[in-house]
Amino acid sequence: MTRDxxxxxxQRSANTRLDIARALTHVVGHRRTIEWVRxxxxxxxxxxxxxELLYGTLRHYLSLTAAIQKHLKRPLKKKDLDLQNLLLVGAxxxxxxxxxDYAAINECVDACRGLGKPWAKGLVNGVLRALQRQERxxxxxxxxxxxxxxxxxxxLLHRQYGKNALELxxxxxxxxxxxxxxxxxxxxxxxxxxxxxxxxxxxxxxPWEETVxxxxxxxxxxxxxWTQGECAVxxxxxxxxxxxxxxxxxxxxxxxxxxKVLDACAAPGGKLFHVREALTQEHIAHYxxxxxxxxxxxxxxxxxxxxxxxxxxxxxxxxxxRTESIGLICADGCATDLPFPDPFDVILIDAPCSGxxxxxxxxxxxxxxxxxVLLEHQVLQRQLLQNLWQRLMPGGTLVYSTCSVFSExxxxxxxxxxGSTADALVVRPSFATGRATQHGWQLLPTExxxxxxxxxxxxxxxxxxxxxxx
Numbered sequence: 238m239t240r241d242x243x244x245x246x247x248q249r250s251a252n253t254r255l256d257i258a259r260a261l262t263h264v265v266g267h268r269r270t271i272e273w274v275r276x277x278x279x280x281x282x283x284x285x286x287x288x289e290l291l292y293g294t295l296r297h298y299l300s301l302t303a304a305i306q307k308h309l310k311r312p313l314k315k316k317d318l319d320l321q322n323l324l325l326v327g328a329x330x331x332x333x334x335x336x337x338d339y340a341a342i343n344e345c346v347d348a349c350r351g352l353g354k355p356w357a358k359g360l361v362n363g364v365l366r367a368l369q370r371q372e373r374x375x376x377x378x379x380x381x382x383x384x385x386x387x388x389x390x391x392x393l394l395h396r397q398y399g400k401n402a403l404e405l406x407x408x409x410x411x412x413x414x415x416x417x418x419x420x421x422x423x424x425x426x427x428x429x430x431x432x433x434x435x436x437x438x439x440x441x442x443x444p445w446e447e448t449v450x451x452x453x454x455x456x457x458x459x460x461x462x463w464t465q466g467e468c469a470v471x472x473x474x475x476x477x478x479x480x481x482x483x484x485x486x487x488x489x490x491x492x493x494x495x496x497k498v499l500d501a502c503a504a505p506g507g508k509l510f511h512v513r514e515a516l517t518q519e520h521i522a523h524y525x526x527x528x529x530x531x532x533x534x535x536x537x538x539x540x541x542x543x544x545x546x547x548x549x550x551x552x553x554x555x556x557x558x559r560t561e562s563i564g565l566i567c568a569d570g571c572a573t574d575l576p577f578p579d580p581f582d583v584i585l586i587d588a589p590c591s592g593x594x595x596x597x598x599x600x601x602x603x604x605x606x607x608x609x610v611l612l613e614h615q616v617l618q619r620q621l622l623q624n625l626w627q628r629l630m631p632g633g634t635l636v637y638s639t640c641s642v643f644s645e646x647x648x649x650x651x652x653x654x655x656g657s658t659a660d661a662l663v664v665r666p667s668f669a670t671g672r673a674t675q676h677g678w679q680l681l682p683t684e685x686x687x688x689x690x691x692x693x694x695x696x697x698x699x700x701x702x703x704x705x706x707x
Contacts, residue, residue: 254326255348256281257290261322264295264601271295271601294322294329295600296410300384301328308367319352320361327365338369382406389608390593397644401683405642408682413598415454416686418471418511419447420545421518424462432461443473443686444669445480447514450686466545471507474594474680474690478638479511481666481694482583483519485634495522495560496582501570501625503527504534506541508587508638513547513563524558526577530569539565552576571620580630588618590639590646594689597682611645618650626658626697634664635695640688642681644674647691651676664694 260281263269271291275282282288294301305324306312313321323345330341342365349357383391386406394402417440419429426446433440438460439452450473457463457470486496498516500509509527516523527549529535539549542563552564553576568575570586591611596602622637629635639646652675655661663676670687671680677693 252344252348252351253284253286253290254323254344255351256283256287257294257326258319258323258348258352260291261294261298261325262319265298265322265604266318268605270605271599289334290326290329292600293333294325295604297329297333297381297385298325298600298604299387300381301325301332303384304328304332304368305364308364317354317357320349320354320357323348323352324361324364327361328368331365331368342366342369382410385410386603390603390606393608393643397642404683405681408685409596409603411597411682411685412454413472413595413682413688414450414686416443416448416450416471416473416476417460417468418476418507418514419449419468420466420510420514421447422514423465423546424467429462429467432467436461443476445476448473448476464544469507469510469541469545471511472595472598472688472690474640474687475507476511477666477668477680477690477692478508478585478587478636479515481636481692482512482585482634483515483521485583485636485664485694485696486519486521489632495524497524497526497558497579498583498585499526499528499577499581499625499628500585500587501528501621502587502589504529504531504538506538508585509538509563510542510545510547512585522560524560524564526552526558526564526566526581528566528568528570528575530567532567535565535567571617571624573624575628577628580628580633582630582633584625584629584633584635585638586621586625586635587638588614588621588646588650590614590618590641591643592640594640594642594680594682594691598688611643615645615650618646619653622650622654623657626654626661629697631660631697631699633697635697637677637693637695639691641691642679642689647677647679647693648675651693651695660698662696662698664696666692666694 260274260278263274282291302325305328327341327345330336331338342362345365346358346362349355349361382403383406394405398405419426430449438455440449443449460468462468498512500512503509513525527538542549548562549565550559550562552566558564566576591606591614592599592602593606626635637651641647666678668678668680670684671678677691680687680690682689
């Protein structure tokens with residue numbers, strides 16, 4: 238381990254631990270996300286070592302905090318949160334990585350000067366050397382998984398998953414797989430898989446021909462065919478959305494007239510582009526629309542679309558749609574004046590949610606989420622369902638999804654909706670993994686190849702009768 242980290246461009250960082258201590262202070266102290274760090278302070282995530290230290294320390298933030306507090310004579314002051322975070326980075330390396338102990342300790346001691354706190358060198362050295370004398374913690378133990386989740390989250394997981402809660406928390410402490418979706422408009426799956434083999438990138442096949450999971454994570458931009466738009470990074474659980482839509486359409490035998498499809502919470506576009514690729518592969522003529530309430534996110538979506546070879550156009554006034562490109566609408570899905578003169582055959586609502594099913598991929602969630610937020614999301618999710626249901630034609634299909642493992646954002650939302658919507662019929666999905674819920678299907682991160690995802694498929698009855706009521 239050298240004192241300086243070198244990134245892929247050959248640039249050098251004075252002290253990687255200092256960068257991570259600062260990044261952690263923004264996440265924990267200012268409640269900013271890893272994505273904010275990536276966008277606003279890219280130098281703090283400039284190398285694989287930076288990513289390892291930030292993600293790993295956040296994954297074990299609570300248990301590491303308890304560990305260092307045992308060796309502090311008195312708690313650190315609030316203004317020294319950056320110093321506490323520096324200690325946590327050192328503790329993470331000592332207890333969870335194979336880095337040489339002397340390198341971890343020396344780098345953290347040296348970083349005190351960069352924090353403007355040279356007086357803390359002795360403190361950092363003493364605490365980390367005390368930890369060094371302890372046995373390393375085995376990261377996969379049940380006790381550690383419990384300690385790495387805030388109390389409210391532990392309680393809620395135990396309440397909803399009982400004896401399986403510990404398994405869920407252990408899964409949250411593991412690294413997420415890197416799964417790709419092959420863009421079948423740009424290339425054939427067999428051709429792309431051969432390119433992976435030629436590049437000596439090992440992978441396993443997924444449940445669909447366009448799905449592969451890499452055995453070792455790769456830099457996305459370095460993947461074969463990336464710049465040509467031949468693939469995208471998309472979790473296997475998220476890929477179910479397009480297949481649910483295709484399955485629903487197959488049962489209805491769509492005629493030669495183009496169907497209208499709306500992705501109501503579209504950014505950053507993963508499910509949207511998969512739907513486009515799947516509809517094209519099935520030779521189903523369609524008009525496809527992407528709705529989002531932030532122009533910046535639609536701009537980012539458009540840039541990703543360009544790489545994948547999907548044309549987009551602004552569509553704000555209800556003008557004649559185009560089958561050859563995706564219409565982008567910047568509007569609130571809860572608004573009553575959406576610019577859609579005609580109803581849709583299919584609506585996908587990938588609703589804003591807690592992201593609790595993606596904690597292993599986004600470890601900052603466990604530090605930023607609160608139980609109150611679940612209820613706030615629930616209100617928004619109900620509003621989206623109620624409002625967009627009015628935009629679905631009779632006989633149409635609505636797919637509701639979240640990347641949440643909590644009933645508050647899933648079945649409870651659907652139950653409330655069904656109680657006030659007479660023409661909504663549940664069509665129960667069934668997947669190879671996960672479990673059935675009262676109204677839908679729950680995928681879980683305990684299945685190594687999927688994040689936690691919930692799906693419910695609703696059909697709008699053409700002629701409602703009491704017998705069809707859920």
